[in-house]
Amino acid sequence: MGDSRDPAGGPWVLGVDSGGSGVRVALAPAGPAGAAGGSPGPASAATPLAAASLAADDRPAVTGPRGIDAASLMERVHPLVERLTAAAGADRIAAACVGAAGMATLGDDLRDRLPDALAAAFGVRRLALAGDAVTAYAGALGLRPGVVVAAGTGMIALGASADGDGHEGAGAWRRADGWGHLLGDAGGGAWIGRAGLDAAMRAHDGRAGGSMALMAAARERFGPLDAMPAQLYPRPDRAAVLASFAPEVGRAAGDDPVAAGILRQAAAHILESAAAVRPGAGPVDVALAGGLFRMGEPLLGPLRAQAERLLPGAVLVPAAGGPLDGALLIARALRHGRLPLPADPRLLTLTDRPGP
Amino acid sequence: MGDSRDPAGGPWVLGVDSGGSGVRVALAPAGPAGAAGGSPGPASAATPLAAASLAADDRPAVTGPRGIDAASLMERVHPLVERLTAAAGADRIAAACVGAAGMATLGDDLRDRLPDALAAAFGVRRLALAGDAVTAYAGALGLRPGVVVAAGTGMIALGASADGDGHEGAGAWRRADGWGHLLGDAGGGAWIGRAGLDAAMRAHDGRAGGSMALMAAARERFGPLDAMPAQLYPRPDRAAVLASFAPEVGRAAGDDPVAAGILRQAAAHILESAAAVRPGAGPVDVALAGGLFRMGEPLLGPLRAQAERLLPGAVLVPAAGGPLDGALLIARALRHGRLPLPADPRLLTLTDRPGP
Numbered sequence: 210m211g212d213s214r215d216p217a218g219g220p221w222v223l224g225v226d227s228g229g230s231g232v233r234v235a236l237a238p239a240g241p242a243g244a245a246g247g248s249p250g251p252a253s254a255a256t257p258l259a260a261a262s263l264a265a266d267d268r269p270a271v272t273g274p275r276g277i278d279a280a281s282l283m284e285r286v287h288p289l290v291e292r293l294t295a296a297a298g299a300d301r302i303a304a305a306c307v308g309a310a311g312m313a314t315l316g317d318d319l320r321d322r323l324p325d326a327l328a329a330a331f332g333v334r335r336l337a338l339a340g341d342a343v344t345a346y347a348g349a350l351g352l353r354p355g356v357v358v359a360a361g362t363g364m365i366a367l368g369a370s371a372d373g374d375g376h377e378g379a380g381a382w383r384r385a386d387g388w389g390h391l392l393g394d395a396g397g398g399a400w401i402g403r404a405g406l407d408a409a410m411r412a413h414d415g416r417a418g419g420s421m422a423l424m425a426a427a428r429e430r431f432g433p434l435d436a437m438p439a440q441l442y443p444r445p446d447r448a449a450v451l452a453s454f455a456p457e458v459g460r461a462a463g464d465d466p467v468a469a470g471i472l473r474q475a476a477a478h479i480l481e482s483a484a485a486v487r488p489g490a491g492p493v494d495v496a497l498a499g500g501l502f503r504m505g506e507p508l509l510g511p512l513r514a515q516a517e518r519l520l521p522g523a524v525l526v527p528a529a530g531g532p533l534d535g536a537l538l539i540a541r542a543l544r545h546g547r548l549p550l551p552a553d554p555r556l557l558t559l560t561d562r563p564g565p
Numbered sequence: 566m567g568d569s570r571d572p573a574g575g576p577w578v579l580g581v582d583s584g585g586s587g588v589r590v591a592l593a594p595a596g597p598a599g600a601a602g603g604s605p606g607p608a609s610a611a612t613p614l615a616a617a618s619l620a621a622d623d624r625p626a627v628t629g630p631r632g633i634d635a636a637s638l639m640e641r642v643h644p645l646v647e648r649l650t651a652a653a654g655a656d657r658i659a660a661a662c663v664g665a666a667g668m669a670t671l672g673d674d675l676r677d678r679l680p681d682a683l684a685a686a687f688g689v690r691r692l693a694l695a696g697d698a699v700t701a702y703a704g705a706l707g708l709r710p711g712v713v714v715a716a717g718t719g720m721i722a723l724g725a726s727a728d729g730d731g732h733e734g735a736g737a738w739r740r741a742d743g744w745g746h747l748l749g750d751a752g753g754g755a756w757i758g759r760a761g762l763d764a765a766m767r768a769h770d771g772r773a774g775g776s777m778a779l780m781a782a783a784r785e786r787f788g789p790l791d792a793m794p795a796q797l798y799p800r801p802d803r804a805a806v807l808a809s810f811a812p813e814v815g816r817a818a819g820d821d822p823v824a825a826g827i828l829r830q831a832a833a834h835i836l837e838s839a840a841a842v843r844p845g846a847g848p849v850d851v852a853l854a855g856g857l858f859r860m861g862e863p864l865l866g867p868l869r870a871q872a873e874r875l876l877p878g879a880v881l882v883p884a885a886g887g888p889l890d891g892a893l894l895i896a897r898a899l900r901h902g903r904l905p906l907p908a909d910p911r912l913l914t915l916t917d918r919p920g921p
Contacts, residue, residue: 314795385770389794390747391759391803393766403747410749414741417837417875438745439670447747481773519773 221297222544223305223333224261224536225286227270227277228341232285235533236293237261239303239544258534262297264289276315279322282307287330294331302327304335304544306536308344313555316340324560335543336560341532342367342384343550343557348535349496349528352542352549354380354488357528358479360501362452363387364397366479368486369551380551383486390448396478398452398501404471405458406451410434420467426457459507469507476511480519491522498528577653578900579661579689580617580892581642583626583633584697588641591889592649593617595659595900614890618653620645632671635678638663643686650687658683660691660900662892664700669911672696680916691899692916697888698723698740699906699913704891705852705884708898708905710736710844713884714835716857718808719743720753722835724842725907736907739842746804752834754808754857760827761814762807766790776823782813815863825863832867836875847878854884 224235237260266289271281294302305327309319320338327333339347346357346367354371358364365387370380390399405420409427412419413434424434430453431437441450461468483495495516502508509525516523542548543559552559580591593616622645627637650658661683665675676694683689695703702713702723710727714720721743726736746755761776765783768775769790780790786809787793797806817824839851851872858864865881872879898904899915908915 385772386766388766389798391797391807392762392793395763406748407751410742410744411837414838415841416741417840437748441747442745451747481767482770484773485771 221294221299221302222537222540223290223302223331224344224533224540225305225307225309226341226344226531226533226536227282227285227307227309228532229269229310231265231267231269232282232289233263233265233533234286234289234293235261235263235537236290236297236299236302237537237541239541258530258537261537262293263533264293270309272311272315273318275318277309277311277319279318279326282309282319282323283326283330290331301332303333304337304540305331305333306337306339306344306539306543308339308341308532308536310341312338312340316555320558324562328562334562337539337543337548338558338560339536339539340556342387343382344532344535344539345498346496346535347538347550348530348532349498350494350526351529352538353494355493356483356487356495356523357498358483358495360397360479360497360499362398362448363389363394364400364479364482364501365394366482366486368483368488370488371549371551380488382551382553382556383488385482385485390451395482396475398455399448400478401458401471401475401501402451402454404474405454405461405468406437408467408471410437418467420461420465422461422465423458423468426461427454430454430457455501456504459504462507469511472508473511473515476508477515477519479512480515483523484520487520487523493523494526495520495523496526496528498531502527577650577655577658578893578896579646579658579687580700580889580896581661581663581665582697582700582887582889582892583638583641583663583665584888585625585666587621587623587625588638588645589619589621589889590642590645590649591617591619591893592646592653592655592658593893593897595897614886614893617893618649619889620649626665628667628671629674631674633665633667633675635674635682638665638675638679639682639686646687658687658689660693660896661687661689662693662695662700662895662899664695664697664888664892666697668694668696668699672911676914680918684918690918693895693899693904694914694916695892695895696912698743699738700888700891700895701854702852702891703894703906704886704888705854706850706882707885708894709850711849712839712843712851712879713854714839714851716753716835716853716855718754718804719745719750720756720835720838720857721750722838722842724839724844726844727905727907736844738907738909738912739844741838741841746807751838752831754811755804756834757814757827757831757857758807758810760830761810761817761824762793764823764827766793774823776817776821778817778821779814779824782817783810786810786813811857812860815860818863825867828864829867829871832864833871833875835868836871839879840876843876843879849879850882851876851879852882852884854887858883 220239222239226233266285271278345359349357356368358366366385368383386393405423408420409424412424458468487493576595578595582589622641627634701715705713712724714722722741724739742749761779764776765780768780814824843849
């Protein structure tokens with residue numbers, strides 16, 4: 210099928226990743242239809258950014274009374290895309306995917322106004338608006354059923370099924386955890402760091418369950434432990450402070466049974482979340498996405514060791530790419546007319562505009 | 566020993582309890598020497614307030630750059646004491662104890678200026694400045710060695726030993742936990758409530774470890790669980806919100822094994838903290854103070870069931886009284902010339918001024 214017969218009308222696709230630290234955009238050739246995902250391995254997700262040109266703005270889109278403000282997001286995106294299209298000699302963008310943190314709960318204005326705005330500015334006819342968990346899913350695992358656990362400071366698991374009759378948007382998303390450091394995020398960075406500091410304070414007090422190694426690490430990092438409460442509680446970024454201690458737990462785990470126990474428990478919680486969202490009981494790929502897994506063996510070992518018990522039939526795979534890769538993959542699939550991921554009124558909405 | 570031979574020179578004593586919700590004072594006859602504590606049972610602590618007149622100001626003392634401001638505390642205390650002394654016909658106050666939340670870390674100005682201020686205003690010659698944990702200890706257990714665990718939203722254990730040669734102020738205080746809801750307070754109200762909400766969110770997600778009973782209770786109390794993070798995280802009183810769910814865990818524990826497991830774990834943590842501060846390995850009374858224990862059997866049962874294993878030789882006793890009782894007890898002991906509690910530069914300092 211040549212470009213002249215392509216109903217979407219153009220060889221370029223756009224990916225956008227909007228979050229708390231700013232907005233990133235990627236422009237790429239739509240590529241041949243076969244590159245749009247749906248292949249069984251994660252390799253299909255590994256390449257999008259390699260072929261793309263990138264631009265970023267470190268000012269996040271503004272959130273107002275109607276949620277994330279569409280005009281504010283367009284203000285960020287517009288000059289970035291103009292720059293990229295000019296440099297690439299791209300005349301028209303056939304399809305785009307905008308992934309945004311908060312799309313599910315704060316995305317009404319984006320859903321109302323972005324389709325017109327992107328059509329007017331760049332001729333975008335097919336558009337996907339996705340939660341950042343969905344673009345993270347696609348970036349990590351591609352456009353196929355499975356499970357992605359995304360773990361950084363927090364922890365969330367997202368599963369996609371392909372059941373139903375196979376038409377575009379069939380199947381369903383399932384989500385587990387992601388409730389923040391006081392209500393859940395079990396096994397994430399803040400959870401691990403908090404458990405590590407709990408063990409440090411226990412050693413400091415002479416209580417059961419303490420770890421001298423973690424006490425020493427906490428003193429090294431934060432100073433006298435008596436002053437920890439005064440240091441931690443007034444800060445707005447408490448969860449990040451807790452998560453900053455997670456690598457110390459990883460470093461201690463080789464020699465310290467308390468630290469090793471914390472990571473064994475964290476791995477179990479991550480697997481429990483994955484199990485809650487798996488699409489059916491059959492074999493499933495579970496992609497591990499997010500910065501927490503850079504801890505390496507101290508966490509990956511306990512994940513592998515407990516996977517067969519808590520998540521039978523699963524294959525743990527590293528994430529192939531990030532959310533911007535995922536946005537490009539979704540845009541490419543749209544351009545070629547088929548997106549095998551489940552549509553969802555909050556997590557993934559599609560707009561298809563007739564041609565001019 | 567009659568009042569005419571009393572070196573402290575007066576039959577009245579004053580107790581002050583200063584905290585975040587205001588200032589309370591109690592004026593009482595010093596009573597016979599034998600009522601000053603040191604007796605083996607908690608009964609000696611049960612009576613002080615019954616014989617006292619009380620007054621309160623719901624404005625807390627101001628905390629400034631030097632910590633709790635002595636002038637501000639005197640501003641609150643002065644009219645209250647004048648009112649009580651006038652009503653009681655008390656001419657002079659022989660001894661006083663001021664217990665204040667934050668005395669340990671924010672008490673420098675109080676230690677510098679309160680002795681002169683109270684001497685000038687009311688002729689107070691013997692003064693004890695105590696952390697609120699110390700007055701809570703004395704109120705709960707009296708003036709004898711032992712352990713007090715104080716549990717409300719938070720959880721702290723305080724132990725006092727009587728080792729040394731028996732002179733006034735010998736022995737030492739030991740403290741465990743009290744590190745707040747992110748670093749510890751293990752087994753306290755916020756800890757129990759948070760564990761209960763974790764189990765509610767697990768049931769909501771279909772994760773392992775969930776409780777349908779706690780999920781239902783959380784919905785009843787907080788509304789749709791998807792909205793819990795947006796409700797909880799912006800609030801400044803997050804720990805109190807978490808603790809507000811602890812009674813639901815207590816109510817569910819009769820039928821729900823997850824809730825029962827949370828309270829068993831909470832009881833274990835409380836006993837671990839008590840064990841860390843016990844004065845020696847011999848028999849010891851452990852007083853349970855604070856609002857959390859009003860939960861009753863769902864928590865007291867697991868405490869008793871695990872005490873012999875985690876805290877061998879301990880007898881769990883209910884708190885005889887509160888912090889203001891404790892302040893009066895300490896003031897009475899001072900007036901009679903002997904305070905058998907350990908002196909400590911931050912937790913309990915004594916001033917003895919020569920007579921006129």
